[in-house]
Amino acid sequence: MSSSRAPAVAGTLLREERLALAIPRDTPLATEASEVTVSVLSGRPLIVYPKEARPGFADQVLSLLHDHDVVVSEVIEARDLQTALGLVAAESGVCVIPSASRQSRSDLHYRLIAGERATSPVILNHRINDGSRYIPVVKDLIREMFAESPPWLD
Numbered sequence: 158m159s160s161s162r163a164p165a166v167a168g169t170l171l172r173e174e175r176l177a178l179a180i181p182r183d184t185p186l187a188t189e190a191s192e193v194t195v196s197v198l199s200g201r202p203l204i205v206y207p208k209e210a211r212p213g214f215a216d217q218v219l220s221l222l223h224d225h226d227v228v229v230s231e232v233i234e235a236r237d238l239q240t241a242l243g244l245v246a247a248e249s250g251v252c253v254i255p256s257a258s259r260q261s262r263s264d265l266h267y268r269l270i271a272g273e274r275a276t277s278p279v280i281l282n283h284r285i286n287d288g289s290r291y292i293p294v295v296k297d298l299i300r301e302m303f304a305e306s307p308p309w310l311d
Contacts, residue, residue: 167285169296172303173276175256176221179241180266181248187266194271195225202250206241208234217277218253224274 178193180186186197203222205215215234222229233250235241241252242262255277259267281299283292 165285166282169281169283171279171281171299174279176218176253176270176275176277177256177259177267178270179245179252179254179259179262180268181245181251182264182266184248186251186268190268192269192271195221195227195275198222198229198251198253199227200230202231202233203229204233204235204241204244204250204252206235206237206252208236214255214277221253221274225272 178186178197186193203218205218207213207215219232231250233244235244235252238254238258238261242254242265244250245252246262246264253270254261254267256269281296
């Protein structure tokens with residue numbers, strides 16, 4: 158994904174987060190907990206977000222589908238994650254989300270997406286040469302948190 162950061166902003170890649178598929182509970186895809194491949198999206202309506210702030214996560218998801226030659230029946234753009242998950246709950250389609258977002262709604266079913274490229278970068282952006290004492294503290298805290306591998310990171 159191309160960067161749209163301003164030249165005075167530095168980005169530090171913290172990790173690659175796995176992607177998951179949010180699925181309505183009462184559908185055949187929700188009967189299993191195993192990983193799914195990107196190809197399972199073929200022919201299905203797909204909800205992407207955010208609708209604004211492009212390029213962004215929605216474009217990353219669409220690029221992943223393109224790279225796997227997956228054609229969905231419809232692309233529905235939602236303003237944000239909560240709106241997208243509400244549309245999934247209303248059985249309007251399925252939605253690719255970062256795996257840490259699986260805790261967002263308990264009325265949906267979630268399955269991890271298999272594949273080396275089925276990830277999203279987690280990037281810490283900050284101003285270059287920012288003299289704030291908080292930047293190093295935040296970086297250290299995040300490194301420590303990721304090193305402990307909390308369950309919500311899986």
